[in-house]
Amino acid sequence: MIVESQHQAERHTLISPDCTICKDCLLELFDPQDRRYHYPFINCTNCGPRFTIIQDIPYDRANTTMASFQMCPDCQQEYRDPSNRRFHAQPDACARCGPQVSFSTHPAILRQSSTTDSIEQAAAQLAQGAVLALKGLGGYHLACNALDEGAVQRLRQRKQREAKPFALMVATLEVAQQFCQISAEEATLLQSHRRPIVLLRQYPEAQVAPGVAPGHQTLGIMLPYTPLHYVLFEKCRRLFDARQPVILVMTSGNRSDEPIAYQDEDARERLGPISDGMLAHNREIFIRCDDSIVRQTTAGPQILRRSRGYVPEPLNLPWSISTPILACGAQLKNTFCLAKERQAFVSHHIGDLENLETLLAFKAGIAHFQRIFDITPQVVVHDLHPDYLSTHYALELDLPLIGVQHHHAHIASVMIEHGLTEPVIGVAADGSGYGPDGAIWGGEILVADLCTFQRRFHLTYMPLPGGEQAIRQPWRMAGAYLYAAYGTDFERLTIPFTQQMKRTAWKTLEQMIERKLNCPATSSLGRLCDAVAALLGLRSEVQYEGQAAIELEQLAATNPTIAHPYPFELLAQTGEIDVLPMIRTIVDDLSHKMPVAQIAQRFHLTIAHLLANACNEVREQSGLQKVALSGGIFQNRLIVEELVRILHTQSFAVYLNQKVPANDGGLSLGQLAIAAAQLRGEKAVLHT
Structure with missing residues (x-):
């Protein structure tokens, strides 16, 4: 008989993250002689679902969502055999005794396939241009052919996701290399057992539908990580246009701003209006878990979203x-x-x-x-x-x-990752965080240890006209910076921004600023990025958080020449970083029709230089040599790489988040x- 785990003895047992199918199971999956040939839930002790199916501890099958599936004699024999790699593999199953897939579609919309193979039916519908809901490890995805602009746009409209890029899935590294530049480090991330989405620079001639990542020079790509994915791609290869590679949109199964669907009834209700069909299965997901997102920089790998494949490690x-x-x-x-x-x-x-x-x-x-x-x-x-x-x-x-305090926590997240307990110079830069003085912080140079912090420098406070509304409408911050730099004379500037600005709306904001009505003070570097993006005509309103700053970074990356930073001033007595000299010079560049990509690149270089200069000032005062960088701004690859380069040349020891997001x-x-x-x-x- 199988000896069950002793409850108290297992209280400290660690639970593995859900990881990709292992090589041994993959060989069996495509071996026609194997009893698990094309079985989309093949797994062993080295792979398969863990975190997302566990309901309680100890980690026994009875405490997972596999409890309702009684093992057949063959699976039981494997489970009991210490020499078998499925020995005590709690999700062990086969086609006789385990979970099954099912496919349903709307007959009035799509042509039905003659096959009874559910995965083949799904592949056939994807080939027709369908948008499908696919049940995975940690929830549902919404999928379509990424080379079909019509399908991509239908998905965007139904999902109510106007601009944010979609994640993609391809069968192999070789297919990914047809669309993106991939370094050896990025290839390692793509093929790791964690199988995250990896942000990669796409080739200009990449044939993905324009609607996949509008305005972006990067694509988020992942490789298959479940046996179901692998079987689906094999079916797609036979049914799609043989002249083109198979690349699927594989985005979170939700409507905008909602959590990913993971329960079947909820998925049918929420994803039914978005999808043309649903490839589901009867293995319950107990806890939802989104795909993780990572990126490789010259400063090392960065996790932008830590979830499947990493949690709960x-x-x-x-x-x-x-x-x-x-x-x-x-x-x-x-x-x-x-x-x-x-x-x-x-x-x-x-x-x-x-x-x-x-x-x-x-x-x-x-x-x-x-x-x-x-x-x-x-x-x-x-x-x-x-x-x-x-x-x-x-x-x-x-x-x-x-x-x-928000920014102290950012710096502490870096410190604890690297085991730093002594004081460091902390650069905390993001969109917003509540300051002890009641202002909205976001461009801070701190001296911090794990108990306390002191603020040494910050961006000069600017009004945030309309509060939260200014985050959604970056043109408001652009107006606020111009007003601070030029006063009411800024309206006479001969630049596209002022010529296109709605004067009536601005007059209302000007009165709010003068009367300090609903205009909280902010030192946010994120809002400065918004302001410059709006000044350059990139984005007056945003559809998602950080969109203006992301598009500004994407534009800067296209500049072919090496720029130099704009002027700024460190005010040591007040601890302020004054960027109004930069704003005035940007206006001059716009007046002289300088390419906006060059202005964008100069802006990014300026941010790196002003942060490095502030660190130098703090080092002179404190003698500290270690710098910790954290906050959403450090998702910006240009700023991260340039700032780390400068700090290293100045003999600082630099630390960034690598195990959790910045x-x-x-x-x-x-x-x-x-x-x-x-x-x-x-x-x-x-x-x-």
């Missing part, structure tokens, strides 16, 4: 903590983090806490992590922003509270590190 702390802690993260790109002893468990990507569905996913995720890792937090950590839903959640718990997805780890350090040193300010 723990991160080690430099010391053991005696008090279990829950850190609730931020509002956007939310993750939470639980820790006990020497291990921190950063959650999968939850998303933006801006609707009920995502908030419920956040709460359910916390409860699940507490259960499977046997962590009962005794302290809860939150961001200082009073309106974050993650903060509200923390305040609702009957636990002692520690509030952590954006707010890594914030929960930083919050936890600060709380743990404060509790360890008895410096925490606890309140209830």
Whole structure:
């Protein structure tokens, strides 16, 4: 008989992330003589679903969503044989006893296939231009032929996703190399067992539909990671146009701003109006988990979204903590983090806490992590922003509270990754974070350790006209910077921005700025990027967070010549970084019809130089040599690579996030590190 795990003995067993199908299973999958030939749920102890199917611990089949599938005699024999690689593989199954796929479509829309093979039916519909919902490991994808512009546009319209790029999937590295430049390091990331989406520079002549990544010079590509994906691509190769490679859009199965669908009934309700058909299966997903996103830079790999393939792998702390802690993260790109002893468990990507569905996913995720890792937090950590839903959640718990400043948490996330406990120079740059003075921070040079921080430099405060509305409409920030640089005379500037600006709307904003009505002060570098993007005519309104800054970076990367930075001023006495000299010079360049790509590149170089100069000033004052960089701005490849290059030439030791995102997805780890350090040193300010 099979001996079941002892409950208490397994409380500390670590749970593996969901990883790609292994080489042995892949060989069996395509071996016509193997009993699992083309079985889309083949797995062994080296691969297959783990995190997304576990309901409780210990990790036995009865505590997974495979509990309803009774093993056949052949599978039971493998499961019991210590010499077999499926020995105690909890998801072990075959076509006789395991999960099955099913395909359904709308008969009035698409031609039906004569085959009864569900995956072949799905491939046939994709070949016709269909948009399909596909059930994967951690949720549903929406898929279509990425070479078919009509299919891509239908997906965009139905998903209500106007501009944000779609992720793609190809069968092999060789196919990816037909569309993108791929370095050896990027090839390693693509083919790793984690199978993330990798951001790659696409060839100008790449034949993907223009609607896949409008305005971008990069594509997000991943390789198949489930046996179902591999079988689907084999069917597609036989049914698609043989003259073209098979490349599929494989984007999250949701409507814009909603969490990914993972339960079948919910998927039918939410994805039915978007898709023409659904390739599903009857293995339940217990916890949703989006695809991870990574990128390779000259400074090393960066994780932009840490989820499937990485979670729930723990991160080690430099010391053991005696008090279990829950850190609730931020509002956007939310993750939470639980820790006990020497291990921190950063959650999968939850998303933006801006609707009920995502908030419920956040709460359910916390409860699940507490259960499977046997962590009962005794302290809860939150961001200082009073309106974050993650903060509200923390305040609702009957636990002692520690509030952590947003940008201090960013820097701490880098420090804890690299085991740094001594003070560092911290450069925290992003779109927004609540400052202790009530302003919106986002362009900060700090001296920080894991307990405390001091602010040494910041971008000069600017008004944010209309508050949140200025984030959605970057032209407002452009107007605010021009108003600060020129006063009311800026309206007479002979540049495209002022000639196209709506004067009536600006007059209202001008009065708001003068009267300080709904114009909170901000030092945000993200808002400065927005302002310059609007000045250059790239984007007056955005459809998604960071769009203007991303398009500005994409434009700068197209400049063929080497530019030089714009002027700026460090005001050591006040700790301000004045960028108005740069704004005035940009206006001069626009007046002289300088190519906007060159202006964009000069802007990026300027940001790198001003941050490096500020670090030098702090080093002269403090003697510190180590610099930690974090915040959403450090997703900008041009800024990261140039700033790291400059700092290295100036003999700084530079540290960046590599295990968690530099954006707010890594914030929960930083919050936890600060709380743990404060509790360890008895410096925490606890309140209830």
